[in-house]
Amino acid sequence: MxxxxxxxxxxxxxxxxxxxxxxxxxxxxxxxxxxxxxxxxxxxxxxxxxxxxxxxxxxxxxxxxxxxxxxxxxxxxxxxxxxxxxxxxYPTFLGDFIQQFTSIAITGSHGKTTTTGLMAHVLQDAKPTSYLIGDGTGKGEQGSEYFVFEACEYRRHFLHYNPDYAIMTNIDFDHPDYFKDVEDVFQAFQEMAMQVKKAIIACGDDEHLQKLTAQVPVLYYGFNEDNDFYAKDVTTDENGTHFDAYVRSSFYGSFTIPGYGSHHVLNALSVIALCHYEEVELETIQKRLQTFQGVKRRFSEKTFGNQVLIDDYAHHPTEISATIESAKQKYPEKEIIAIFQPHTFSRTKTFLDEFANSLKSADRVYLCDIFSSAREKSGDLTINDLLERIPDAEQIHEDTMYRLLRHDQGVLLFMGAGDVQKFQAAYEKTAEKEGA
Incomplete structure (x- = not known):
């Protein structure tokens, strides 16, 4: 062999x-x-x-x-x-490998990993499903009918794939070390759209995705009632988020998801749309959406004394806003503390004001030094450039994590794509030493 x-x-x-x-x-x-x-x-x-x-x-x-x-x-x-x-x-091999299945590429500037995990979780209850998630999780099912995989737009890697379906969650300017602007990002997605073989399921609330042209049907989902699939009557409680889904103005079903925040509703809608198209039973979709446990490093929670510690991969202003929104909806009575490690000098410099605005929605902000590869030059940028844009923000280091002890009833959001987990580990060590 x-x-x-x-x-x-x-x-x-x-x-x-x-x-x-x-x-x-x-x-x-x-x-x-x-x-x-x-x-x-x-x-x-x-x-x-x-x-x-x-x-x-x-x-x-x-x-x-x-x-x-x-x-x-x-x-x-x-x-x-x-x-x-x-x-x-890797992208070339994967592009060839997926051709033996009904392949579902999950792409978009944000939400790819969670949506891939959610899609796989729901579909595998309907038919044998293999999946590849960008958090390092992979499962191969012998005799698989479906192959669900995360398709990254960075360096246009996703153009190696010709999937049956593509879920497109959103288009935003990111990876400024490669893409020139949001129009350049859109062009990459437009090229990807032309390679899809059966149908595209795209977020119709995204102005860029509305401009897609393709040789296959484009089904839109979102909160706007002009979409093919839309959510209404969204409510939250301690069990999660509840909403009704409509298909072209006809009531389809009521759903509950464990996550909080509008982005989780949108992710679920994309899964509902694909499953409806593939004629998966409504009861299967409802049951599986309700039991999704999430993916690695996406709002990963642990109770720590009277505090809640959350590890999240958020490293773009849009993602930070979404993560803080989720925390506020789930813990409306608690203080929300953002501990953020910017990822790469190029991204930090490009989105300096946007980072500041998104972080301001937290109750308090602590900043770790910028994480960057050895190959990247800092120019004249330092963490102080971001600090001075956020009122009352403080810089924090591994040896000053004791400052977080003052938020003894708080929700501590550790966010970043670098090694922000080391700051959480340092905090937990400090707190245990202090007997907190």
Whole structure:
């Protein structure tokens, strides 16, 4: 049997794909740097060999898949070239792999990961479903009918895919190190739309997505009643968010989701629309939406004494606003504290004012230093540029986390795409030492 060898297996997409192939009984191994990443835990659990980078890992007869993060400077890629072994780039391999299923690409500037997890959770109760989530989660079901996967727009990677369906959650300007402006982002999505084979399900409340042209039907969802699928009568309580869904002005069903915030209702609507199109039973959709537990690093909560600690990947102003809105709806009586680590100098500089405005909706704001790769130059930007735009905001370090003890009944939102978890870990250590 062919051995699948993954170069850079600890990457979130790579890890998820390796898990899928392993579940489908293929022989899988991979290599990466020695540093520990959360994505390796499920690989170790499945007994997938994790090797250090070395040319000896490359053998004749393997199918070699490489992360986009590695090129000819990597000794394994050079060795494969020397042995005339084809190296499949991750997006290219995935684009070919999905063709054996009814494939559902989940894309958009925000909400991809949660929507992918939600779609997989609902569909797998209807028919055998495999899925690949951008948080490093992958599951391969033998005899799968559906393949649900997160399709990232960064560097136009999603143009490697020709899916049956595409869910498009929104279009926003992000990744300023690659995209020029929001029009450039839109053009990428427009190209993606032309590659979809059956139908596109897009958020009609998004002004950019309204301009899409495609060769397949485009079904719109949202709160506006002009959409094909829309939500009305939204209410919240301690059990979550409740709403009624309509299909082209006809009442379809009442739904409950555990999440809070309008973005969660929109994510659920996109799933309802796809399932309706694929004739999944209403009762199945209702039952599964209600039991979704979320995905890694998306509003991941834990009770800590009298406080609630939340770890969230939010690293764009729109995402920060949505996360704070969720916290306020779920905990209306509590103080909401934002602890934010900006991710990359280029994003921080581009969205400086927008970051400040979104963070101001929290009751108090603490800022960690900007997380950036060694390759990125800071220019003259520092965390102070953001601090001075937010009244009463304070900078916080791992050794000054004791300041958060003053919010003894608060909800602490640790937000960022870098290593903001280390600040939460430092806080928990400090609090336990202080006997809080």
């Amino acid at each position: 062919t051995v699948y060898h993954f170069i850079g297996i600890k990457g979130s997409g790579m890890s998820a794909l390796a898990q899928i192939l392993s579940d489908m009984q293929y022989d899988v191994q991979g290599s990466d740097v020695d540093k520990v990443f959360f994505t390796q835990k499920p690989l170790e659990k499945k007994g997938i060999p994790l090797l250090p980078f070395q040319k000896e890992n490359i053998q004749e007869g393997q199918t070699v898949i490489a992360s986009a993060a590695y090129n000819e400077e990597n000794e394994e890629i050079r060795e494969a070239t020397n042995k005339n072994i084809q190296v499949h780039q």
